[in-house]
Amino acid sequence: MATTTQQIIPHVALGNQGLQVSKLGFGCLGLSGGYNDPLPEQDGISVINHAFSKGITFFDTADAYGANGANEILLGKALRQLPREKIQVATKFGVSKGQGSGFTGWTIKGSPDYVRSCCEASLKRLGVEYIDLYYQHRVDTSVPIEDTVGELKKLVEEGKVKYIGLSEASPDTIRRAHAVHPITAVQIEWSMWTRDIEDEIVPLCRELGIGIVTYSPLGRGFFGGKGVLENVSAASSLAFHPRFQAENLDKNKKLFERIESLAKKHECTPAQLALAWVLQQGQDVVPIPGTTKIKNLDQNIGALSVKLSEEEVKEISAVVPIDDVAGGRHFNGLDQSSWIWKFANTPPKVST
Template structure:
């Protein structure tokens, strides 16, 4: 697989794997055996960039990813995240209760993540969400200290504004910024992406397939109660029905191209720049193979215009979150 360069010398596979779904969120948690097969199957197919977080599970997500990748640790790049506060003791099932990027807490999370992942160094350590009560300079400085101590290799941010990215980058180089980005979520194009390119920071889109909606396989009203997408306005009621008509237009284009709607949507993301590394999540190896194949699709300017015409971002209805 093609390799792509993010920022600060970090080079990864052009396609990554988001690992939120292995520990739940989009249905039941995978068994460790199934997780092992999925992640090692990804490595065999050239995907070597894996994304998890302490709150996936919570906490068990890192354990599952770490165990799955232990035999191939020297071949992969593992990213995880800090920045939330959970109630009570640190254990699975405790609810998220706000943000926490205090320097002492960042260090606590780092040590716990190292232990759960079973690694000596975290390759990419993101601030999962901005903490309005902690100056971003303190966050960047703390992660910079962890890098100098050999516990972290690269600093990342997630869902941050252009101004905060600039301020953090002035304290310690930011290697990557992660935000939602797809045909139906394009707000980062206004200020964030231009800032990243000015500063030489890579961009890592999560949910590049619209949490599966852009594949056409997720139909409004068919999500189970254990699937958190059922609470999202874009998937529900009239908004969900309207948005699905846009997906049907994308499906028609995909048929003419000889690919799936998901592959066309993902190929569109790949074509937005060589500094972009999408991390679609999946629970199935066949879907992973489909995503890998999307990295090889070549789109002409006319194709890109047709895709954007089928799913105009201004016509998408409903918010990203409840």
């Protein structure tokens, strides 16, 4: 077990069902090659341990991350070195990779028997007795959400899951799911250049007492700095993202320059300003940026010290008008499940 003295990051209530998490979480996807090559296992474990030593206790993974559940296995090995009672583990089910090559047979699934089998498999890979927050990764439109959440409710009653969540769900789905069993959190993309959840999803979550977990709060690294913008490798999945391609990237670089100028005013980095903007959206908002580099992790944690007034938040929002963002938020314009596929040229097969 790690002996490093843990620093303090404020904990907040995620939803109104009792779950407390660190105000800043950690998205583990990148450790297993979500955007570039995966880290060696021990390096990945070291990043997780460092995050915990700095006060992050909320770790996000999924059964679809990495080959054969590699990301859950990695997190599980890291957990064996940490005090389990102080960690909040979030994982997801719902993406079935199938048996074919490439994307052949890949589907979105939400049937009760599939929910249960995925939960059992994740518990084993993680090496834990319970999952703190269990999300449906993407909604299976061929299965009534009431059936899916009904099985999740049973898992809660059995003590295998503490709280349940949804990811990239519609307002109607969220409301229907919440009527079966309280939804603790909705995970969805939210950043300075992805703000489509603000009109309906955010107000609904606040009406129902549901926490908001934001993935890609740094725009998939866009706000990380010029080094990211100028070195999008052909081997990276970002090479297939519309906002990082050709003319779109050239246009979007102008947005970065505006943020870079504001960051100087606030005496922080562009990444810290972008992350601080998300953090300031409310106490019910918990971003889960990921990184493979300790220095970037420390920089992200530094965003918690960047305090913005309401007027300053509005000023930052105004310099990145959503209409000025070039390119859609999904890889190659694919459906909402597409962001997890590395090198996705064709969409996975999705149940309809």
